[in-house]
Amino acid sequence: MRRERSALAAILPFLWLAIFFAFPFLLVAKLSLSDAALAMPPYAPRIDWSQGLAGVQAFLAGLDGETYARLTQDRLYLDAYLSSLRLAATGTLILLLIGYPIAYGISRCPPRLRQALVMAVILPFWTSFLIRIYAWIAILKPAGLLNVVLAKLGLPAVDILNTETAVLLGLVYAYLPFMVLPLYAVLDRQDETLIEAAQDLGATPISAFWRVTFPISLPGAAAGALLCFIPMAGEFVIPDLLGGSDTLMLGKVIWTEFFANRDWPAASAVAIVLLATLTIPILLFERQQAKVLR
Amino acid sequence: MAGWWKALGLGVVLAVAACSPKAEKASAEGGTLRIYNWSDYIDPELLTQFTKETGIKVTYDTFDSNEVLETKVLQGGTGYDLVVPSNHNVPRYITAGAIQPLDKSKLPGLDKLSPEMRAHMEPFDAGGKYVVPYMQGTIGIGYNADKVRQRLGDMKVDSWAVVFDPAVLAKLKDCGVYFLDASEDMYAVALNYLGKDPNSTKVEDYNAATALMLKARPYVKKFHSSEYIDALANGDICVAIGYSGDVLQAKDRAADAKNGVNIAYAVPKEGSQVWFDVFAIPKDAPNAPAAHAFMAFMLRPEIIAKASNATRYANPNAAATSLVDADLRNDPNVYLTPEVSKRLFVTTTKGQDLLRDVNRQWTRVLTGR
Numbered sequence: 001m002r003r004e005r006s007a008l009a010a011i012l013p014f015l016w017l018a019i020f021f022a023f024p025f026l027l028v029a030k031l032s033l034s035d036a037a038l039a040m041p042p043y044a045p046r047i048d049w050s051q052g053l054a055g056v057q058a059f060l061a062g063l064d065g066e067t068y069a070r071l072t073q074d075r076l077y078l079d080a081y082l083s084s085l086r087l088a089a090t091g092t093l094i095l096l097l098i099g100y101p102i103a104y105g106i107s108r109c110p111p112r113l114r115q116a117l118v119m120a121v122i123l124p125f126w127t128s129f130l131i132r133i134y135a136w137i138a139i140l141k142p143a144g145l146l147n148v149v150l151a152k153l154g155l156p157a158v159d160i161l162n163t164e165t166a167v168l169l170g171l172v173y174a175y176l177p178f179m180v181l182p183l184y185a186v187l188d189r190q191d192e193t194l195i196e197a198a199q200d201l202g203a204t205p206i207s208a209f210w211r212v213t214f215p216i217s218l219p220g221a222a223a224g225a226l227l228c229f230i231p232m233a234g235e236f237v238i239p240d241l242l243g244g245s246d247t248l249m250l251g252k253v254i255w256t257e258f259f260a261n262r263d264w265p266a267a268s269a270v271a272i273v274l275l276a277t278l279t280i281p282i283l284l285f286e287r288q289q290a291k292v293l294r
Numbered sequence: 295m296a297g298w299w300k301a302l303g304l305g306v307v308l309a310v311a312a313c314s315p316k317a318e319k320a321s322a323e324g325g326t327l328r329i330y331n332w333s334d335y336i337d338p339e340l341l342t343q344f345t346k347e348t349g350i351k352v353t354y355d356t357f358d359s360n361e362v363l364e365t366k367v368l369q370g371g372t373g374y375d376l377v378v379p380s381n382h383n384v385p386r387y388i389t390a391g392a393i394q395p396l397d398k399s400k401l402p403g404l405d406k407l408s409p410e411m412r413a414h415m416e417p418f419d420a421g422g423k424y425v426v427p428y429m430q431g432t433i434g435i436g437y438n439a440d441k442v443r444q445r446l447g448d449m450k451v452d453s454w455a456v457v458f459d460p461a462v463l464a465k466l467k468d469c470g471v472y473f474l475d476a477s478e479d480m481y482a483v484a485l486n487y488l489g490k491d492p493n494s495t496k497v498e499d500y501n502a503a504t505a506l507m508l509k510a511r512p513y514v515k516k517f518h519s520s521e522y523i524d525a526l527a528n529g530d531i532c533v534a535i536g537y538s539g540d541v542l543q544a545k546d547r548a549a550d551a552k553n554g555v556n557i558a559y560a561v562p563k564e565g566s567q568v569w570f571d572v573f574a575i576p577k578d579a580p581n582a583p584a585a586h587a588f589m590a591f592m593l594r595p596e597i598i599a600k601a602s603n604a605t606r607y608a609n610p611n612a613a614a615t616s617l618v619d620a621d622l623r624n625d626p627n628v629y630l631t632p633e634v635s636k637r638l639f640v641t642t643t644k645g646q647d648l649l650r651d652v653n654r655q656w657t658r659v660l661t662g663r
Contacts (some may be wrong), residue, residue: 162516261654
């Protein structure tokens with residue numbers, strides 16, 4: 001009985017992955033090898049099950065990599081990849097710079113205050129994501145809250161809505177909790193006696209931080225960076241609402257392929273390439289982690 | 295265990311009963327009609343009146359792009375009973391098998407449609423088998439008359455040069471220029487302005503149109519297909535390439551608000567596109583009888599006249615013209631005079647490959663690359 005249960009425990013995550021990752025992934029991969037067509041749904045070929053095995057063979061023969069070839073011919077896609085990765089990387093860097101001091105500060109507070117502060121980080125999640133981003137439009141628009149405040153302070157007005165700056169602001173705002181929480185988890189668990197030992201051995205507070213606390217917190221920073229970087233690279237809502245028409249991000253390119261160009265195979269191919277681009281750094285990170293553990 | 299099976303069996307029986315044609319007929323007495331229509335494209339009072347008369351509840355959603363509509367309908371299972379595509383898209387829906395033929399016995403008002411409209415729709419839906427025309431309009435320039443006069447002086451707004459010539463645009467940039475985010479519509483008017491066939495199938499022609507719009511792009515504040523109504527009415531922007539009725543709605547809203555904003559609409563002398571939006575029933579519509587009932591309702595002259603008065607678009611119902619507001623039916627840009635009609639063209643349906651190239655080029659215009 002007990003062995004059965006542990007076997008089940010081992011299989012469940014794989015089953016989960018198979019149903020919610022592998023299967024949808026294969027569907028999208030299949031779609032990316034088809035061609036757009038005027039049909040319902042709008043792509044061809046589809047498997048003709050009434051023909052049995054011959055139908056499946058005809059279907060497989062109809063698949064090709066033409067869509068992927070087209071991705072290389074238009075610079076637009078490469079530009080979109082690069083600008084998505086650049087925005088996501090810049091966002092992650094800013095998040096590390098802002099999130100680390102916040103997480104460190106919280107972890108050094110008295111326990112009761114700590115709980116309240118963690119709650120404060122999580123609290124914005126109680127409001128819909130969409131509403132929070134819409135609120136930024138009200139803040140950033142030309143006659144918005146930001147410019148009213150700037151005018152009160154006697155400063156010149158800024159017009160940053162529908163620019164990349166606004167997108168970056170939105171990204172940093174929306175993903176801050178995903179950076180703070182993993183960092184806080186690591187910093188909170190840190191053994192205080194290690195710092196005391198370092199100081200007993202003559203380390204200044206600053207060098208104790210750099211040589212003890214910081215290295216210990218690195219896995220938290222890496223986890224936070226991945227948690228932020230990956231969804232930011234594929235983000236759609238933020239660039240759509242806060243960005244201008246020249247803000248080029250992959251989430252929007254996929255939307256355009258799907259809804260404006262009515263080209264499901266191209267949208268799928270863009271998504272698959274994005275996934276591949278993001279999987280490589282994750283695998284490298286995993287391998288590095290495994291090495292460290294060994 | 296036996297109880298569980300019995301419950302399952304009962305569930306299946308109920309589900310089958312719900313799907314049978316008999317049940318469908320019963321729901322024609324009432325039920326819900328789900329409409330997917332363009333934004334700002336109906337008098338909401340008419341929906342209330344329809345429910346009062348027929349007992350059919352109406353769920354009403356909106357879109358502002360033919361492309362989004364087509365993506366959803368071709369995907370299937372939208373749950374919509376009535377959708378409103380434009381003329382040049384209709385053959386695509388028919389080819390894809392995405393819309394169902396009409397039951398004309400349930401549409402007694404069809405004979406009131408003007409013969410001109412029927413002739414216009416013939417290439418897109420031969421014999422009127424699939425769709426019922428709803429409204430027609432043109433693409434033109436909506437502008438804030440006072441602000442434009444301040445900047446352009448005596449220059450008349452009667453040419454596409456106002457929105458495509460960088461030298462003119464430079465003078466208008468500070469007060470705001472909007473373009474439609476509709477690739478086929480924008481390419482049609484840009485090609486026409488360049489003196490090329492608006493229905494060209496040559497990629498070189500589209501390259502030229504792309505170059506034209508890329509030169510205009512730095513002066514364009516935003517590409518959007520519905521926001522310009524409020525933006526014009528509030529005086530936030532000066533000029534918009536827009537649909538006739540939408541601009542006239544902006545004019546009415548500004549007049550209602552008494553904010554001193556004076557909006558005008560022009561069909562440029564180089565010519566422009568005239569389009570027709572039509573009612574169609576998706577193949578998998580859950581309540582096709584209700585959709586027919588709604589079309590029959592909208593074919594009644596006094597009803598469609600009220601719709602025109604609200605949307606500021608002309609309707610193709612010959613019996614309704616005299617019931618439409620006088621200022622609307624006497625506006626040569628709405629109820630087109632032969633003089634205006636001469637300058638107008640109809641967009642044809644594009645092949646899949648050309649459409650893909652055109653849409654890719656449009657993405658370049660939007661992103662400025």
